Amino acid sequence: MHMGLFMSILRTSAFGLSLIAILGLSACGGGSGSVGSAGSGNIFGGGANAQQQGGGLGHTPEVEEPRETIWDLFKNVDDPNTTVEVNRYIWNASLDVLSFMPVQAADPFSGIIVFGLGRPPGGGAAYKATVYVRDPALDARSLSVALYTSGGRPASAEAVRKVEDAILTRARQLRIRDGKL
Template sequence: MRLQTIIGLIIVTAAASACGQNRAAPTEYTPNLDAGKTDERQLNDPNRSTIWDVFNTANAEQITNVNRYLWTASLDVLNFLPVQEVDPFTGVIVTGYGTPPGGGRQYRATVHISDPALAARSLSVSLQTSGGAPVSAATTRAVEDAILSRARQLRIADNKF
């Protein structure tokens, strides 16, 4: 039993050490004559890979923590608009066109919550009209203020103030 364990460890070690060895050798190498610097071709070689590349998360999709009060308040305030897409991982809500109560013009909204803080800097609202007419900055600001006010009410009601 001990011999099988030792042989198994040798096989696993050999397999792990061979992971980065299937690279083609460069056809020519010019040493860098500047002392203390590495050759940039070695660093930027697309064939260069190691077992540690599995843990490289530089190209992973960015995930943002979303403030739950801003998220819920956005859906509450814009409840007259049909929701088309939501992505709670990146903090984006996209709605379809709808008419606000007492209004005559149709709007659609895109909300982006970019930070876990309950603050104005965390919230970005973009409004569009169905006719292509520009939406005034005051209207967009009023919607943002309504969402922020509702989020504060939800937080107070949750006894976390």
């Protein structure tokens, strides 16, 4: 009688559903040593192939250890000393060239600067911009600019190209000024 009551509570309560889901997921953990083997369905890689890539004597391959259970996804295994590099000259030049726009958000780790609505010096239409500095090289491929009118429509390709050229020119000037030509 008590078992039937317990089962009906499990079937109808959110706790019961959560418990069943957790037990079901933990059963998928494996543990038979087949993690990383061919055809095992392991999406995290590793296994025998990762150990064979090591090469000669005393060489330890720098391969991330495979994750064995779903709970490994919640472990913090990232290296806290790893940083994403962006070109500081392009970053500072973007802030200089688009200084007429308010900065709404800036993330130097991902290289994204979001500018609010602003009118360029000398009048004209108001624009919003998002700048993406994606590489540490001082190169045109390191810079992407998305420019929008006050109505939210993308600006002309010519306007975007002029802004990108102005940012890259200013970045080169900053680099020359620092004496790192």
